[in-house]
Amino acid sequence: MLRSSEAPLVSSAVPASEPAALNTPVQGLFQEIQKELDQLVGLEQIKELVYEIYALLQVARMRSDAGLHSGGQVFHMIFKGNPGTGKTTVARIVAKLFQKMGVLSKGHLVEVERADLVGEYIGHTAQKTRDLVKKAIGGILFIDEAYSLARGGEKDFGKEAIDTLVKAMEDHKNQFVLILAGYCDEIDFFMCSNPGLHSRFPIQMNFPDYNLDQLIQITELMAKERDYILMPQSMSRLREHLQSEKEDGSHAFSNARYVRNLIEKGIRNQAVRLLNQYVTGNPGKLELMTLRPEDFRMQLP
Structure with a gap:
């Protein structure tokens, strides 16, 4: 079947080399x-x-x-x-x-x-x-x-x-x-x-494969694009998990695609957590945006 495109991998970083001045x-x-x-x-x-x-x-x-x-x-x-x-x-x-x-x-x-x-x-x-x-x-x-x-x-x-x-x-x-x-x-x-x-x-x-720092940068950007915030503890857990996955030679690591799956799984887990937590009333805007460490259970679908 026709394949869907890869998720955009964006950064605010300035590239290492700048092109020459143009008219x-x-x-x-x-x-x-x-x-x-x-x-x-x-x-x-x-x-x-x-x-x-x-x-x-x-x-x-x-x-x-x-x-x-x-x-x-x-x-x-x-x-x-x-x-x-x-x-x-x-x-x-x-x-x-x-x-x-x-x-x-x-x-x-x-x-x-x-x-x-x-x-x-x-x-x-x-x-x-x-x-x-x-x-x-x-x-x-x-x-x-x-x-x-x-x-x-x-x-x-x-x-x-x-x-x-x-x-x-x-x-x-x-x-x-x-x-x-x-x-x-x-x-x-x-x-x-x-x-x-x-x-x-x-x-x-x-x-080339992305290094760990680049994967973390991509993680933050993908969350930001979706209007989510990652707690520092969440980032620590993700960094540790991504390092382990990169070092695991038993299967091919899919780089930004793997990161996207992690983020989307975390968003689904957060949705379930919020519905269970707020049986009556609605969570505030910050709570709706925050991805906590417990939202990242590291078994992907």
């Missing part, structure tokens, strides 16, 4: 994109690469105005990283950047997974894949867990989807951007499944 018209064009990048927690190298793409596009405009050759760039990308590291959020920002710079006519994001591409019989997969490419024309086709297309071997219909995508990248050159996303090792394996893939994805972004 007013150019600065206005990039201002909204820069604001969204500044709000992301961490991801300094990703922010720098997005600005690098912007700079390339802007200088290409200048070269064109000066009568110089300025075409030929390919912008298909690989996003490598664990779940919840902001890949979909960055893909949306990149789509908006390309639309503003005239690379893409619409700048929308079509997010899909294996089930959306792979059919049940020969020929069905190719048609489903072509239909999704058509839907993505003017924007970005974002395939999460793209490596799953290569898992079934030669007789699996996933190979048909890969072949169709490779052909579409040639047939619809410069009409859409394809972004493949997934775990680092799995994506590297996937890239070996078709000899035409490596050369078609010149841009690769690595999305």
